[in-house]
Amino acid sequence: MEDDCSTSTMSIGFIGAGKMAQAMTRGFLASGIVAKERITASAPTPQSIELIKTFGINVTTNNRLTVEKSKVVVVAVKPNVVPVVLREVSSCVTRDHLVVSIAAGVKLESIERDLPPESRVVRVMPNTPCLVQKAASVLSTGRWVKNGDGELVKKLMKSVGSCEESSEPILDAVTALSGCGPGYIFMAIDALADGGVKCGLPREMAIQLAAQTVQGAANMVLETGKHPAQLKDDVCSPGGATIEAVSRLEKAGFRGALIEAVETAYQKALFLGGGQKK
Numbered sequence: 548m549e550d551d552c553s554t555s556t557m558s559i560g561f562i563g564a565g566k567m568a569q570a571m572t573r574g575f576l577a578s579g580i581v582a583k584e585r586i587t588a589s590a591p592t593p594q595s596i597e598l599i600k601t602f603g604i605n606v607t608t609n610n611r612l613t614v615e616k617s618k619v620v621v622v623a624v625k626p627n628v629v630p631v632v633l634r635e636v637s638s639c640v641t642r643d644h645l646v647v648s649i650a651a652g653v654k655l656e657s658i659e660r661d662l663p664p665e666s667r668v669v670r671v672m673p674n675t676p677c678l679v680q681k682a683a684s685v686l687s688t689g690r691w692v693k694n695g696d697g698e699l700v701k702k703l704m705k706s707v708g709s710c711e712e713s714s715e716p717i718l719d720a721v722t723a724l725s726g727c728g729p730g731y732i733f734m735a736i737d738a739l740a741d742g743g744v745k746c747g748l749p750r751e752m753a754i755q756l757a758a759q760t761v762q763g764a765a766n767m768v769l770e771t772g773k774h775p776a777q778l779k780d781d782v783c784s785p786g787g788a789t790i791e792a793v794s795r796l797e798k799a800g801f802r803g804a805l806i807e808a809v810e811t812a813y814q815k816a817l818f819l820g821g822g823q824k825k
């Protein structure tokens with residue numbers, strides 16, 4: 548049998564062909580970690596596989612065929628559909644398969660329950676920047692994984708960004724911060740651009756400046772190792788324009804709104820996993 552930690556001969560199947568399956572497919576292909584001939588994706592109708600088909604991968608409307616053709620099976624359907632597809636493919640899943648769920652909130656234990664005994668399962672919380680190889684992912688391994696399964700998934704996810712391993716209870720908080728986070732930042736970029744347009748900038752220029760500013764600020768946090776509050780202090784000259792704007796953001800509850808957004812998403816992730824009433 549081939550080395551379980553080898554990506555060179557790996558075959559990947561996506562059950563679900565939506566936004567995340569497309570982002571991960573595009574990222575994996577761009578990174579070169581897996582060839583397009585070795586990726587298969589399935590979704591219920593020919594319309595639902597139309598977009599992912601444009602990557603040149605194998606597509607089907609038969610989830611069982613995806614499992615049969617793949618060693619790594621990524622479950623990329625909405626959380627409420629996960630038990631449905633797992634029961635559908637369960638009889639095709641063997642110890643040779645590594646099942647990777649990216650569904651928010653759905654616990655390892657419930658995935659393992661819907662699959663044959665001792666199935667190898669890893670749960671990952673990625674985000675859509677997989678598409679541009681800038682994802683932030685965290686994974687947690689199930690009870691029956693083989694040596695090297697966590698490393699294999701880490702290697703895959705690192706090909707499209709960063710990937711850490713943690714205990715499973717952390718994953719709901721990860722979902723709320725980095726899983727949903729691109730949505731918050733897209734809103735921020737849109738709003739910053741609106742501000743620029745209000746002050747007279749052409750729309751295209753305003754969006755480009757806003758996005759580049761967010762990217763630059765994020766890189767400074769990641770590359771300098773300085774606390775973000777320190778970096779904020781560094782750009783606030785006494786009596787200057789930035790501190791005026793910072794003061795306005797504080798009055799508008801900017802930081803509090805972001806903190807509450809993450810906490811609200813966390814409660815929802817817990818709810819999706821049946822952990823707590825929302």
Ligand SMILES: NC(=O)c1ccc[n+]([C@@H]2O[C@H](COP(=O)([O-])OP(=O)(O)OC[C@H]3O[C@@H](n4cnc5c(N)ncnc54)[C@H](OP(=O)(O)O)[C@@H]3O)[C@@H](O)[C@H]2O)c1
Pocket residue numbers: 562563564565566567568589590591592594595610622623624625626628631632649650651672673674675726727
């Ligand atoms: N979006 C994010 O930013 C993000 C980030 C991290 C994790 N996640 C997780 O990733 C998962 C997928 O999210 P998404 O945003 O990619 O959702 P999505 O765009 O709605 O994609 C879901 C896909 O599942 C397909 N599907 C529905 N029923 C199916 C079935 N019975 N068998 C096979 N495929 C089926 C859908 O086909 P149709 O289009 O025909 O319905 C669609 O292709 C979710 O569990 C979510 O929690 C999402």
